[in-house]
Amino acid sequence: MQFMVRNQVNKELAKDLTYSNGQILSSMNSNAHSFASGVFIDNLTKNLGDPALFSGTAEVELQVIRTLGSLFDLPASGTGAILTGGSEANITALWAIRNKRRTNFRTNDSPEIVVPESVHISFDKAADLLGLKLIKIPTTPKYQIDLKLAEEAITKNTIALIGVAGTTAFGTIDPLSDLNTICLNHKLDMHIDAAFGGLVFPFLAHSKTKYSLSFDLKAVASITVDIHKMGHVPIPGGGLLWRNTSYPKAIQFTLPYLAGMPKQSTITGTRSGASTIAFQSLWNEIGYDGYQEIVISCVENTQFLAKELEKRGLKIPIEPSINILGVKTPIDFPLDVSELHKKLWKNGWTTSIVNGCLRFVLMPPTGKSKLEELLFLIDQLIDQ
Numbered sequence: 001m002q003f004m005v006r007n008q009v010n011k012e013l014a015k016d017l018t019y020s021n022g023q024i025l026s027s028m029n030s031n032a033h034s035f036a037s038g039v040f041i042d043n044l045t046k047n048l049g050d051p052a053l054f055s056g057t058a059e060v061e062l063q064v065i066r067t068l069g070s071l072f073d074l075p076a077s078g079t080g081a082i083l084t085g086g087s088e089a090n091i092t093a094l095w096a097i098r099n100k101r102r103t104n105f106r107t108n109d110s111p112e113i114v115v116p117e118s119v120h121i122s123f124d125k126a127a128d129l130l131g132l133k134l135i136k137i138p139t140t141p142k143y144q145i146d147l148k149l150a151e152e153a154i155t156k157n158t159i160a161l162i163g164v165a166g167t168t169a170f171g172t173i174d175p176l177s178d179l180n181t182i183c184l185n186h187k188l189d190m191h192i193d194a195a196f197g198g199l200v201f202p203f204l205a206h207s208k209t210k211y212s213l214s215f216d217l218k219a220v221a222s223i224t225v226d227i228h229k230m231g232h233v234p235i236p237g238g239g240l241l242w243r244n245t246s247y248p249k250a251i252q253f254t255l256p257y258l259a260g261m262p263k264q265s266t267i268t269g270t271r272s273g274a275s276t277i278a279f280q281s282l283w284n285e286i287g288y289d290g291y292q293e294i295v296i297s298c299v300e301n302t303q304f305l306a307k308e309l310e311k312r313g314l315k316i317p318i319e320p321s322i323n324i325l326g327v328k329t330p331i332d333f334p335l336d337v338s339e340l341h342k343k344l345w346k347n348g349w350t351t352s353i354v355n356g357c358l359r360f361v362l363m364p365p366t367g368k369s370k371l372e373e374l375l376f377l378i379d380q381l382i383d384q
């Protein structure tokens with residue numbers, strides 16, 4: 001009986017696509033690093049939600065916070081948590097900011113959050129769950145928040161401003177230093193969503209001076225950075241860094257039924273520690289240099305694909321700064337974006353359509369030779 005049920009499951013799983021052939025270009029997750037996968041499998045039952053039983057795993061979580069924190073100048077007073085992903089991290093960040101500032105509000109007013117219209121859908125979810133009003137600000141032609149409109153949108157009810165480092169659509173980064181100035185002038189908290197870009201930008205040349213993705217910006221309360229995207233560990237693994245403990249304390253609950261009555265500042269109670277352990281182990285194994293090597297190769301592959309597609313007459317509306325590329329088809333092109341998207345899927349290559357562009361996310365195991373295969377296919381589709 002058990003055997004039959006297992007077979008039925010396998011029949012369903014046979015429908016899944018696999019990252020292994022390097023043809024999934026629509027996802028911000030991919031195959032995890034093989035070393036990290038091994039560590040993950042060895043630690044399947046570790047529970048960060050029960051630190052009396054798993055005190056070692058809790059220590060490793062602190063190490064991960066320090067490792068990630070070192071990329072963003074997290075102060076010694078800083079803290080954080082490894083969560084299920086970027087959505088949970090963004091929701092938790094806004095939950096903490098809302099609670100910290102709640103006393104400032106008349107009961108009828110919804111607290112307002114000013115966000116670029118490029119933000120991930122998790123901010124809409126957060127607003128719905130937390131009773132917040134999202135004020136979406138148009139972006140400039142470079143797909144960055146319009147600073148003037150952002151400042152004009154601030155009211156007495158505004159509690160925070162969001163900057164994105166690595167937008168879901170094009171990988172762009174908002175002018176964080178200018179956003180910080182606005183936040184300081186209006187006494188607002190700033191949260192940075194670097195779910196994808198947080199493990200990309202810090203490895204690029206002149207990153208610190210160019211992008212200021214750092215807690216050195218004094219208004220920054222928190223940063224989301226996921227380990228299951230460009231951290232190359234298996235899902236689930238989001239990350240949230242907080243400037244200081246006042247933020248998690250604003251959402252803290254005690255669990256009276258667990259040994260040691262732990263305090264939690266997370267949405268979930270039981271929380272897998274496997275990806276946390278996998279990330280710290282991988283970091284110890286390959287270090288900053290190993291991550292940088294992967295990032296540079298992803299970014300170079302993206303630039304290669306952009307140039308080759310341009311040679312074929314496609315348009316790149318926004319120069320890629322990381323490993324996310326959006327392309328458009330001009331009117332006289334033999335296929336429009338939707339047709340090209342469908343034909344690529346039919347031939348086993350997944351892309352997505354975002355903001356009217358065909359979007360490619362380039363992560364391992366997709367390398368240059370795989371992209372040459374893709375370009376060969378595109379040439380055939382153009383000629384058909």
Ligand SMILES: Cc1ncc(COP(=O)(O)O)c(C=O)c1O
Pocket residue numbers: 028084085086087088090120122164166167168193194195196226238
């Ligand atoms: C910028 C950004 N933030 C947050 C998320 C949400 O991450 P998750 O899917 O891990 O919840 C994504 C997902 O693609 C993202 O691109």
